[in-house]
Amino acid sequence: MTTWLITGAGGGLGRALMTAALARGDSVVGTVRDPKLIAELEALAPGRAHALLADMTDEAAVHAAVETAEARLGGLDILVNNAGYGLVGAVEEASLAEVRAQFEVNVYGPIAAIQAVLPHFRRRRAGHIINITSVSGLAAWAGTGIYCGSKHALEGIGRTLAQEVGPLGIKVTNIEPGGIRTDFAGRSLRVTARKIDDYSDTAHNAERSLNGHAGQEGGDPAKMAAAILRIAGQADAPLQLLLGADAVHYATQSWAAFQEEFGRWAPLSLSTGFDKA
Numbered sequence: 001m002t003t004w005l006i007t008g009a010g011g012g013l014g015r016a017l018m019t020a021a022l023a024r025g026d027s028v029v030g031t032v033r034d035p036k037l038i039a040e041l042e043a044l045a046p047g048r049a050h051a052l053l054a055d056m057t058d059e060a061a062v063h064a065a066v067e068t069a070e071a072r073l074g075g076l077d078i079l080v081n082n083a084g085y086g087l088v089g090a091v092e093e094a095s096l097a098e099v100r101a102q103f104e105v106n107v108y109g110p111i112a113a114i115q116a117v118l119p120h121f122r123r124r125r126a127g128h129i130i131n132i133t134s135v136s137g138l139a140a141w142a143g144t145g146i147y148c149g150s151k152h153a154l155e156g157i158g159r160t161l162a163q164e165v166g167p168l169g170i171k172v173t174n175i176e177p178g179g180i181r182t183d184f185a186g187r188s189l190r191v192t193a194r195k196i197d198d199y200s201d202t203a204h205n206a207e208r209s210l211n212g213h214a215g216q217e218g219g220d221p222a223k224m225a226a227a228i229l230r231i232a233g234q235a236d237a238p239l240q241l242l243l244g245a246d247a248v249h250y251a252t253q254s255w256a257a258f259q260e261e262f263g264r265w266a267p268l269s270l271s272t273g274f275d276k277a
Contacts, residue, residue, distance in 0.1 A: 001026055001027060002077045002078060003027050003028075003076050003078070004018070004076070004232075005030075005031075005065070005066065005079050006018050006021075006029070007030075007031045007080065007081055007083035007110075007113060008031065009030025010034055011182065012082075012180065012182035012188065013225065014030065014132075015030075015221075016224070017228055017229075018041065020229055021225075022045040026048070027049075028045075029065070029073060031054035031065050032052070032053060032054075033053070033054075037051060050072055050073075052065050052068055052069070056083045056104070056105050056109030056113075057101075057109060062109060062112040063112065063116040066079075066113060066120075067116070076120060077233055078127070078129075078130060078232050079114070079117045079130065080130045081109075081129070081130070082132045083105065083109060084106045084109075084132070084150075084188075085102075085188045085189065086189045086190065086210075087101075087144075087190050087192065088189065088192070088210065089143065089146070089191055089192025090142075090145070090192070090199040090202070091145040091203075093194040093196055093199065094146045094192050102146050102147060102150050103149075103150050103153070106147070107153045110154060118170075121165070121170045122168055125168055125170075126169050128171040128172075128173065129158070129172045129173070130173045130232065131154050131173070131175065132175050133151045133154045133155050134148075134151045134177060135176045135177065136148045138176060138250075138254055138255075139254035140152075142202045143202070143204060143207065154174070158172050158239075159172075159174065159239060159240075171237050173238060173240070173241060174239065174240045175241050176251065177219055177243040178218065178219055178243065178250070179218055179219050179244065179246055180219035180224060180244075181218075181221065182217075182221055189210060191207055218244060219246075224243045
């Protein structure tokens with residue numbers, strides 16, 4: 001039996017993942033922000049399903065959730081950093097307060113959870129940290145600059161962390177989904193308060209696109225949860241895993257554009273070193 005801590009388990013991919021893990025006989029602690037969801041989640045598998053209130057912007061609460069999960073489950077095998085939300089709007093339109101709020105949840109919260117669980121994982125020389133980032137952490141698109149920035153940050157942290165903890169027997173995986181048929185474009189999406197008309201044909205398309213495709217996203221949360229279960233805790237778990245045809249498309253497109261531009265400007269890049277004596 002595998003033991004899990006999943007942040008943001010109240011809905012969306014976090015809920016689907018908790019449900020799937022419980023269905024195969026695992027034990028799960030899921031964090032939520034709404035106390036009304038506690039009984040609902042724990043009823044999924046009495047004795048194996050646990051729900052805790054935790055605000056991801058509260059470092060003490062995140063650490064307390066990890067310690068409670070460790071105690072209730074007799075040790076954690078997997079931490080899933082799933083809690084997060086989207087912010088749309090041009091970079092110029094985003095207030096620093098909106099930027100800080102985005103990073104508090106999408107970056108600082110996961111860091112707090114990672115730092116809280118690592119002493120336990122290091123002691124056991126085992127464990128798997130799974131970060132739910134986004135294909136937007138690999139391929140930027142106009143109107144989501146601050147969100148993309150938060151996911152790029154989590155991508156870099158996860159990849160670096162893997163190098164640091166790999167020799168200690170701890171795995172790290174960044175999961176990069178494309179669009180998922182959840183409420184991401186609903187209650188989990190925020191829009192910058194400021195609007196600048198000059199961005200109506202560029203950055204503002206992101207909000208229109210997300211709203212227009214809400215409920216039609218190609219990603220099945222149950223199938224994505226099954227894919228995560230397949231690699232969770234495995235010795236050969238990938239460092240990065242794209243989920244969804246759109247994720248594969250946009251990541252491939254972004255990498256190809258980078259490689260083309262890198263190659264085109266390589267002579268200039270290589271011209272900046274000291275001349276050999």
